[in-house]
Each structure stands twice: as structure tokens, then as C-alpha cells.
Amino acid sequence: KAGVTQTPRYLIKTRGQQVTLSCSPISGHRSVSWYQQTPGQGLQFLFEYFSETQRNKGNFPGRFSGRQFSNSRSEMNVSTLELGDSALYLCASSPTQGSGKQYFGPGTRLTVT
């Protein structure tokens, strides 16, 4: 089976812009979780989607949002970008809801200037 794919792999944006990141889970996996990884804060949970519904949400401002499509592919959007949003954004897929076995993609490196 193909692994989790994320596009784009690298992105440079300026403050105030918005960005959309995409994640395609492993075939058959219905859960997609998003994480932000930074050197200072480590891996922080953003949200989880299962069967097109947001099931869990981390402590991030409303500028961070996501959605999941009927084919389980997911997108996350960050509006009004801030310098502090520069990070590696990781998507993880799982066959089940919750924090069972999660398989991570390679991430999207977002740089905000």
C-alpha cells in the first residue's frame, strides 16, 4: 500500500496570507489527524477527522481549520498567517478513530516571512 502523501512538501508564504495543505491517507484509512511540529513545542495536535467529521481538536486558534472529503482525503487551512506559524505540518492516518496506530506522512514545511 502507498503511504500517506502530503502536498506541497515545501511552501513559503508572507504574513497575512492564507494557505491550504493537502493530505491523502493510506487506502482504507478513515481517520486523518494533523500535527504541527516546531523545535520549541515539539509535536502538537491540531485536529482529527473521521468519516468527514471533526472528532477532536487541539488548542489552536480558529485561524487553523480543516476538512475531510468522502474519499478520506483531508485539507487544512491556515488563514492570516503569522511568523509563528512557520513549522512542519504533519498528517497521520489511521484505520480507526482516536489515538491508535497512526502512520505519518513526510510533512509540509511551511515558512512564513
Added chain:
Amino acid sequence: QQQVKQSPQSLIVQKGGIPIINCAYENTAFDYFPWYQQFPGKGPALLIAIRPDVSEKKEGRFTISFNKSAKQFSLHIMDSQPGDSATYFCAAGGSNYKLTFGKGTLLTVNP
């Protein structure tokens, strides 16, 4: 109650040594404890995981020790190799909880 504390932040061992990474959690409702390995430029990869009904689990050279009463668990890497040099993350979660990660340990195995 959702924190997972991981130590040490970094660790250097010689080839063949046994690095040990420790984690402590607070939420007694957590029932799933995985370890992830991350190489530069890659996403984390699931290495090994344990449930609280066992005190130890081995997979190849990797062993998790789990102490439920102390709310601690650790990763041991037997006969470590330079190829094991990576960042290791512990995590804790459960069916009704998101995965909470430790801050990571940068392991360097010298030849």
C-alpha cells in the same frame, strides 16, 4: 493532566551501547503508549507500542518497559547502531484521547 514528559533531551552512546529514554504521563485514563522514530526530513514512524496490561514488550532490538503505578515507560535500544541515530518521541493516548507527544530525544550513536 495531558502532559507527557520525556527525558533526556539528547543522548550520545557508542555503537553497541544501550540507550534508554524515559517518559512520564499524568492521565491515568491513557491506555496506549507508542514510540516513534523520526529521521531528518521524514515524518515520525511508529516503532513499537504497549498497552498497560503488560509490563514489557520487545520487538527486535527495541524494548518498552512500562510501570503503571509510577505512570512511567521507557524505551531501550539493544546493541545500538549508527543507523539508529534519530529523534525518538514517546506518546500517550487512548480511544477517547488524542495522542500527546513528549518533546523528543535526539539520539546519536557513534561508530
